Structure formats: C-alpha cells, structure tokens
Amino acid sequence: MRYLPLTEADRRDMLATVGVDSIDDLFVDVPDAARHTGLVDLPLAMGELAVERRLSAMAARNVSAGSVPFFCGGGAYRHHVPAAVDHLIQRGEFLTSYTPYQPELAQGTLQYLFEFQTQVALLTGMEVANASLYDGATACAEAVAMAGRATRRRKSVLSGGLHPHYRAVCETYAQFTGETLLVQDPAPGGGEDLMVLVDKDTACVVVQNPDFYGEIRDYSELAEQCHRAGALLVVVVTEILSLGAIRSPGEMGADIVAAEGQSFGNALNFGGPYVGLFATREKFVRQMPGRLAGQTTDAEGRRGWVLTLSTREQHIRREKATSNICTNAGLCALAFTIHLSLLGEAGLTGLAQLNHALAVTAAERLAAVPGVALVNDSFFNEFALRLPRPAAGIVDALAERGVLAGVPVSRFYPDRAELADVLLVAVTETVTEDDIEQFARELAGELAEVLR
Secondary structure, rough: OOOOOOHHHHHHHHHHHHHHHHHHHHHHOOOHHOOOOOOOOOOOOHHHHHHHHHOOOOOOOOOOOOOOEOOOOOOOOOOOOHHHHHHHHHOOOHHHHOOOOHHHOOOOHHHHHHHHHHHHHHHHHOEEEEEEEOOOOHHHHHHHHHHHHOOOOEEEEEOOOOOOHHHHHHHHHHHHHHOEOOOEOOOOOOOOOHHHHOOOOOEEEEOOOOOOOOOOOHHHHHHHHHHHHHOOEEEEEEEHHHOOOOOOOOHHHEEEEEEOOOOOOOOOHHOOOEEEEEEEOHHHHOOOOOOOOOOOOOOOOOOEEEEEEOOOHHHHHHOOOOOOHHHHHHHHHHHHHHHHHHHHHHHHHHHHHHHHHHHHHHHHHOOOOOOEEEEOOOOOEEEEEEEOOHHHHHHHHHHHHOEEEOEEHOOOOOOOHHHHOOEEEEEOOOHHHHHHHHHHHHHHHHHHHHHH
C-alpha cells in the first residue's frame, strides 16, 4: 500500500480514540447533497503519458475566453493583463514569500502591501484598507460581521441587486454567527425600498454598485438614512474598474466597502484565485478583519513598514477574533498593485472610459435586434437584456456558433421563472466592434427562428 500507510487496525484505533464508529461519522456536518458516493468517473489507473493525453483531449473540448468573442461577466471579468505583471510576480522573492511576520526580513513585501492598501483606499474613497482578503464574496460576509461588531446589532438587510454568490457566502457565515439576514428578492431594474426593513436592531444595509444586473445608483441618500437609524451602509463592488468612471462608495457615504479586485492583474483562471478588497472609515479600523500594513520609522529614523494593530495570534482566537481569515491573497494583491501602477490615474480613467464606450455600443446594437430589450437605465460595462425565450438555451446555441454570449441569470436563480429570459452581457476592452457585430448577427439569426 504505497500511498496508504495506515492499516485497518490503525484506522479502528484512531476512530475509537476520537469516539466515532466510522469515517462517515466524521462528515455528519456535510449535507448529503454535497457528498459524492462511489468512485469518481475516472480510470482507476493510467500511466503518466496516457493521463496527459486524456487530460489534453478533455481540455481541447473547452472554448477558451480568448479564442472567440467573449461577453461573460457576472462577477468575473476578462481584462487585458500587461505581460509585466506576470513577469514580476514570478520573481522568487514574491512568488515564494511567506507572511511578513518578521519585518526586518520582509520590507519589500510589507511595502507593496502598504502601497496596495493605499490604492484600494483611493479607489474606494475610504480612509483605510486592509492587506486583502480571499475574494469579494468573503469580503462581503466579513463586512456584514464587522458591521455587527461595530453597532452591537445582529440584523442585516441585503439588497436584491447583490451578487447571489456573495449573498450565499453571507448566509453561510450567518448560520454560525447567529446573524439575521433580510434578503430582498432578485429583481432587475431595482425599485426596492430597503429602508422599510431597517429598525433599531439593524446593523447594516448591503448594496452593490454597479449591481448584479449592471445598474448604477447613487446611494448617498440611503447612506444618510442608514446613519440616522444607527446602521452602517456596506457597498459591494464586483467590477473594481468601474471606480475609474463612477462616484466612489466613500463619496456616497459608505461605511464599509467590500470588493473584488480580480479585474486588475488577475486573469479569469477558471474562477480563482482572486483578491478580496476591504476598506472602511478610520474610526472602525480596530474592527476591520485581516491584516494591516503600516508605515513607521526604525531606531535610526529610516522609513519602514510593519504589520500593525493586530497580530497573527489575534486571528486565531476563534470567537474573540475579528475574523478567522488568517491570511491574505498576497500574490494576487501584488498583481493588482503592479497592474494599477502601470495604468496610473490617467490610464485607469481611460480604460474605464473605453469599457463604457464599448458597452454602450454593444447595448445599442443588441437592443436593436428584434425581440431583445435592454433592462438597464444606466450601466458601466455590464448590462442585462430580456430575450424572447429562455436565455440559457440561446447562450448554448450561440456557443455552437462561436460566440460566448454572456451569462444567463437562470444560472444563479434556477427556480425563478421570471428571470429565465434575462441575460447578463459584459463588454470590456478585450471586445472589438467586430465581436459586437458578430454577437448581434448570430443572436438575430438564432431569434429569427423563434419570432418567425
């Protein structure tokens, strides 16, 4: 048993020591729906060369994002990543470095984390940012938990425009923290009144801007209403590039910003790893989860950097800790920092303008296709369309025609029949006008059979 060193007797002794009858008893907290019974549908044994051939054949069935016109978004966006980003993050001192607990050995790492925090604070319009979290969804859940600590309240209101994956992570956290979540129904076009759900027990209201359907809103009035009620406003941003063009959450009065930073420096990568951004007001800094790199001076008066305000041990105190996220997405944060540094302020603004202009072109062209209606009154680089039949089937048909046409909302809400015909379309700088024209042409051809 080359790879299984334990004998059956060893296993029985271990189970007896733990106090359970079988290995299955160790997984009682995992729902049945999440368990796989039997063997995975793979060959039991193959040689290395045969495995390479099999996996290559499987991979060849994929249609990669860069090989055809690509309009998928829904919280993960395809942007051009400069070659310098990958080249620099693969330097050994970055690629293999560990958490910088010893500042005398990690000044480079601490400095780039400090610069990263500065960039995030400037982008979001907030006063302080941490050294990153795992991704946008966990940042959102941590924001809800932090609001509860700061207000000593246990109820949070979640907008129906919040990304459903972010909402799901909040719900997972709430199962174990005792928080109450009031979640609005998902509805493109908005119209929800979140303040009717706010009372003396409400810790925060969570909104997304641009929202899940791409709509842009000014939350200044909502922020004032929350503050009058003693609640905090949490603003989620899934497309961080949008802050190169629209008002920042801080300008609107947000108390906490939770965001996904994948758009800068981090490719789609089949879903990760990504990089969670987290920023807040300075008065809440001691309630902020994760790490914080600070600037200081050493004994000789030289500028330097350290982890500050909390230590590693603080994050392993379980229920007494601000967070049990004990690390940060350091390499992804570095990629974010390099990409944004290469862009600069003018480049960031120009890239945001290019994204918006292309999205406007696409929205106008696609809305001109018979049977297609634009849902949005406003958007940045992503918008929602209503189609004359379920969007999922149309996406599949257009994929066969060589166009990855977007993300059907039914993928996120399979039980909501009223959303079956809604398609999310994202348009970034990687899309060309020829791509848009091909999308419109293929969509019109597919729908013509339905409308005939």
